[in-house]
Amino acid sequence: MERTASLLSLSSRASTRNGPDCKDNCHVLPYSEKPPQPRVPRIKAVLSHCLYKRVLVWAVASLLLVTLALSQSRNVSMSHVVEYAKSKATNVHPASNKTGIKTQGAGKDLSHDSIIVQPGDSSQKPTVDAQADELNREEDSKEREEFEKQANEKPWLRFPHLDGYFHGLKTLVKASDHVPEYPNTTDTAPLPAPPIKKGRLPKPVPYNPYNTAGNDVKACYLDKDNKIPAPDVYAYDGLPQHMPGAAIGSYDILGIRDDICFDRYGRLGPYGLGYEKEQGGSGLAKVAEDFNNERIWSKTGQINYTKVDWGDAQDRCSEANTHRLLAVDSDSGELPMSSKARKGKKARQAVVVRCYTDFKWTDLAVVNFRALVTELSLKSGGEYTIHILLHVIDNDAPIWADDGVVQRILDANILGISQLEFKDTYDNPSGKAIHGVYRSPHFPLQVFASQHPEYEYFWNWEMDLRYLGNYFELFDRIGRWADNQPRLLLWERSERYYIPSYHGSWDNFTKTVERDHVQSGKPTIFGPVDFDDRKPLQAEEQGQSHLPETCGPGYSPSECGVGEGADLITLDPIFDIAYSGWVFSNDVVGYKNPSYEHPPRRSSIVTAGRLSRRLLMSMHEEVWRHHRTMFSEMFPSTVALHHGLKAVYAPHPVFLDRAWTPIGSSVDAVFNGGRDHSTSGTGSPFYLFNEHNHKGTSFYYNSEFSGLLWRRWLGFAQMDGRGPFGGQSGGGTLRGGYREESRSDSSGRMCLRSMLLHPIKFEDPNN
Numbered sequence: 001m002e003r004t005a006s007l008l009s010l011s012s013r014a015s016t017r018n019g020p021d022c023k024d025n026c027h028v029l030p031y032s033e034k035p036p037q038p039r040v041p042r043i044k045a046v047l048s049h050c051l052y053k054r055v056l057v058w059a060v061a062s063l064l065l066v067t068l069a070l071s072q073s074r075n076v077s078m079s080h081v082v083e084y085a086k087s088k089a090t091n092v093h094p095a096s097n098k099t100g101i102k103t104q105g106a107g108k109d110l111s112h113d114s115i116i117v118q119p120g121d122s123s124q125k126p127t128v129d130a131q132a133d134e135l136n137r138e139e140d141s142k143e144r145e146e147f148e149k150q151a152n153e154k155p156w157l158r159f160p161h162l163d164g165y166f167h168g169l170k171t172l173v174k175a176s177d178h179v180p181e182y183p184n185t186t187d188t189a190p191l192p193a194p195p196i197k198k199g200r201l202p203k204p205v206p207y208n209p210y211n212t213a214g215n216d217v218k219a220c221y222l223d224k225d226n227k228i229p230a231p232d233v234y235a236y237d238g239l240p241q242h243m244p245g246a247a248i249g250s251y252d253i254l255g256i257r258d259d260i261c262f263d264r265y266g267r268l269g270p271y272g273l274g275y276e277k278e279q280g281g282s283g284l285a286k287v288a289e290d291f292n293n294e295r296i297w298s299k300t301g302q303i304n305y306t307k308v309d310w311g312d313a314q315d316r317c318s319e320a321n322t323h324r325l326l327a328v329d330s331d332s333g334e335l336p337m338s339s340k341a342r343k344g345k346k347a348r349q350a351v352v353v354r355c356y357t358d359f360k361w362t363d364l365a366v367v368n369f370r371a372l373v374t375e376l377s378l379k380s381g382g383e384y385t386i387h388i389l390l391h392v393i394d395n396d397a398p399i400w401a402d403d404g405v406v407q408r409i410l411d412a413n414i415l416g417i418s419q420l421e422f423k424d425t426y427d428n429p430s431g432k433a434i435h436g437v438y439r440s441p442h443f444p445l446q447v448f449a450s451q452h453p454e455y456e457y458f459w460n461w462e463m464d465l466r467y468l469g470n471y472f473e474l475f476d477r478i479g480r481w482a483d484n485q486p487r488l489l490l491w492e493r494s495e496r497y498y499i500p501s502y503h504g505s506w507d508n509f510t511k512t513v514e515r516d517h518v519q520s521g522k523p524t525i526f527g528p529v530d531f532d533d534r535k536p537l538q539a540e541e542q543g544q545s546h547l548p549e550t551c552g553p554g555y556s557p558s559e560c561g562v563g564e565g566a567d568l569i570t571l572d573p574i575f576d577i578a579y580s581g582w583v584f585s586n587d588v589v590g591y592k593n594p595s596y597e598h599p600p601r602r603s604s605i606v607t608a609g610r611l612s613r614r615l616l617m618s619m620h621e622e623v624w625r626h627h628r629t630m631f632s633e634m635f636p637s638t639v640a641l642h643h644g645l646k647a648v649y650a651p652h653p654v655f656l657d658r659a660w661t662p663i664g665s666s667v668d669a670v671f672n673g674g675r676d677h678s679t680s681g682t683g684s685p686f687y688l689f690n691e692h693n694h695k696g697t698s699f700y701y702n703s704e705f706s707g708l709l710w711r712r713w714l715g716f717a718q719m720d721g722r723g724p725f726g727g728q729s730g731g732g733t734l735r736g737g738y739r740e741e742s743r744s745d746s747s748g749r750m751c752l753r754s755m756l757l758h759p760i761k762f763e764d765p766n767n
Contacts, residue, residue, distance in 0.1 A: 140724075147725035154692050156670075157726040159658035163190045164242035165709060168741065168748030170196045171241045175259035181242040182659045183501040189659035194241035196747050201292050204234035204266040206299075209257075209473035210379060212480070214346070216324050217381035220317035222308050230378035231300045233371075233470055234266030240751055246653030247660065247667055248497050248697075251754070253506045254652065255477045261751035262468055264288070264714055269296035271370040272305055272363075280304025282363040284764075288715025289741035289749050310373050310386070318348075318382035325382055328453050335456055335613075347456035347565075349475075349610075351376055351386045352445060354462055364714070364763040368466060375471040384475065385455075389444055442607075442619060442635060449616040456565070459610050464761060466710055469754025474652075479610060482569045482648040487551060487561030491525040491602075491641070492517045494574045494649035495678045497671045502664030512677075520676040526560075527551075528644035531599055533592045535626050537618055537643060546614075546644040567612040567645035570604035571699065571756070574637045574649050576680035577601045581687030590628035602641050603634040604649065605686055606701055606758060611636055615645050652756055657696040657705040657721075695729070699758050704729045706757040712736040713750045716765050 151157045164181035171194045181191045210217070222228040239261050251258035265274050268282075274293055275281035279302050318325065326345040329336050336342055351372065369386075376384035442460070449458055459475065467474055485493075493513050503509040517524070527547055528540075539546075551560035568574075577585040578596050582603060588594045619639050622628045630638055640647040660666045668677070670693050675681030685693055694700035698709060704721070708729075711718050717737025721727045741749050 143723075144725050151726060156658060156660060156693060156696060159660050160190055161658055161720075161722055161727070162244050162656070163193070164240070164244050165655075165657075165752065166712060166736070166750060167194060167240040167242060168746065169201050169236065169240070169263060169751050170746070170748040172197070172202050172236060172238045172261075172751065173241045174238050177241075178239045179242060180245040182244040182656070183247065183663045185663060191242050193747070196745065201748065202236055202238065203295055204236050204263070206232035207235040207260070207262075207266075207470060208232065209470050209476070212476055213380050213383065213472075214324060216321075218317075218320040220313070220320060220378040220381065222303070222305075222313055222378075224312070224316070228303060229300070230374045231270035231303065233262070233270055233375070234296055235260040235262050236266065236751055239753065240747070243753065244655060246755075247501070247656045248499055248654035248671065249651035250498060250500055250506070251653055253498075254481050254650065256469070256473055256653075256754055258653075258753055261753055263749050263751045265290065265293040265296050267468065268367050268371065269293060270300065270303070271367045271374065272303070273367055275302045277306075277363075280306045282367050284363055287738070287764075289738055291742075291748070305370060310370075314373065314377045314382070314385050317378050318385065321381040326456070334453050346383050348382070348454055349384045349457040349459065349479075350448075350452065350455040351384055351459040351461055351475075352448065353386060353388045354460070355388050355390050357390060359463065362763060365463065372461075372471055376475060380472055380476075384459075384472075387448070389448070442611075442616070442632060443623070445611070446616050446620040446623065449611075449613050450620060453613070455613060457610050457612055458616060460607055462608050462758075464759040465608060466757045466760045467754070468710075468713065468752050468757065473754065474756065475610075478569060478650045478652065479566070482566035482610075482650055483564065484562055485566070485646075485648050486558055487526065487547075487564075487646060488557045489514055489517065489524065490561065490646070490648060491574070492678075494570075494647065495576065495602075495680050497573055497668075497679065498651040499664060499668050499671070502668040516677045522676075525641070529600055529641050531642075533599060534642060535628075537621050538625075540643070561646055564646055565612060566610070566648045567615040568636050568640050568647040569610040570606075570637065570647070570649045571609055571652060572605045572649065573679040574602050574604045574647055575674070575678070575684060575686060577603050577634065579681045580674065580684035581682070581689075582684065583688050584631040584634065587631035587634070588628075589630070590626060599638070600641060601630070601634055602637040602647070603631075603686075604637055605633055606699075607632050608758070609636075612645075615640060618643055618645065652699075653753070655698040655705075655709075655755060657708075699756055701759060703758065707760055707762070709752075710757050710760050711763060711765065713752055714763060715741065715749060716763075718765070 147157070162181050173194075179187070179191075181187075182189045184191075220230055222230060237260055239259070243261070268274075272281035274285055274290055274296070276285050277283040281302060324346055326335055326342060326347050328334060329341075335347070353369075353372070373386045377386055445458060445460060449455070457479070489510070493510060496509075496513060498506070498509050503512055527545075548561060548564045549555075550562060550564070575582075578601070584603075585596065585601070586594060588599070588601070591599050615636060619635060622639055629635055637647055639645070656667075670690075671685050672678055673690070674684040679685055684690065691700075691702060694702055695704045697703050698706050700706075708718055708721060712735070715736070715738065717734050717740070719730050720732040720735045721729050722732035740746055
């Protein structure tokens, strides 16, 4: 297994407890965030108490589970009755399923064999045909009743599924001729299948998004002899006809191309997908349709990855490009801050991929890791460096005392661990310890940042993220866009989803946010937020400000923060947790009298994103000096809020599996259904019982669509989740896969725009 290792270690018991215990026209000053007490009915006040809420949640969940179990038991029993009767008639055991009975969706595709009635049998019981039809009607009625019940709570289940994602290369058209199935104001989804083009398939071409990396990049190689250059990915010019557009977020504002698409071989073929392990590939050859994919390897050949040392390859690349990378000052031990001292050099960024011992490094997980290192590090001239942070699950392993144990763990798994312990924990429904990876995954990242001053930014990344597109383009464009965002109304913009079909242009979106904010009567967040029990950082005690020079006198408020590196970039909105109903709202430690409003807090679901070293060191100081922390998705954004750091939500493209209508307004009403048309407060989409709305999106921790789309794109057959009454995850019809894609009337393998998918919990259904 190729590997690069970074062991992060910290004593499991913290011993460093020696620290001390406007209104209009005042936008550059701190303010005290004390939201007014909302007038709520008595029942809502009761439910807002955490203990009552937890009791209610568990009671409702238990009731639903019991109801579901009883319902499934009845359905299974009826299905078995039909199967048993038919098997008796045809002398086939029910388990063998040789009679044509479709086991997915009981009672839907019964073959109508007749039961033989013996002569002289005067009872003349109804035939199996009649019995099956009766049971089908009964089951359909119950299924419809169940669907109606769910759809009343989840209206999006009534929307029709979109087909355009699954059209293949034989439907490719130029972007100027592309008609999206959704959002589409002239035609109603789903649209008819586009015509299939005959003859030769279009040819993919190398995709190069590195124009922003600079002209002084020295080429980097996979081998020490500099004979195997880092490969390119391949893209198709154009899009499959009727592929839906993003319902949330935008390619255009971030500067990511949306007029090209990637098939599985152009995207992952350069890293081994499509040829056998004996040739150094992934071992997935001939599993999926592969017509005309040989162009991918015409320049480099099929690279043998078995002997690539990824850590060494990254080190050699960084060394070859030292002339263009910012280095630590030998006197201060820190990176220079002034533009004059930086001399136009690139700041280095670490990508810390979180993993754990016993993680299953499947062939596709390895291919994805090769893509990360190649596209972010080797092709960028060392601007990014990939590290794997390993969580060692075995607490008894003597990693603190035995270097041999450490090396064996690294050899077997790839990387390192960190733990801290606090005396008290506060209101976490998971019941997990505060020092664990679930509640405090940033602890080791904070230590890592303190030990690596050569990096200015740290991307916290997860193993279940996949990107259809080039990783460098994603990271680079998001970072550039965030750095150029002005601070004025930045917190307010970042707590809202950008929905182009509803908001229009980004400029119109910013005006809409400003109007909604003015109508709310709330003060603007600009700089550090003051509150009772706020404790300053050492830099603040020394009179230093986290606001840049452009926020001072002589500058327009609209210039404040433009060009300032973002301390936090999130991939979901940064919302106010007060009264939001988010389940981890009160998981705070070390603050006096915590409540829904105290201390003021912000959160962003999914921990993946970019954190500056300045933010991580601020979080580190809150931990070791003030003995404070919060749940993982809340701590970075809250520290940024308290100390005036720059936090930005990057509205990357997010797709829906169904045609939500009315177009635009229906999505906004749900995903910005909180306070003042945002994701904050009452009505938040992150409320426990609102989170189901994300299941049909391409990016969220509980998304079901992301995995379905990824596996279909890889070429694996999947249940499409559809049905006569709306469909459910895992149900419907088996679609995609080798047979379907290889048929003469097929549109070929899928080709999708760049999109970030999460979570991908498994890839090959056979493993």
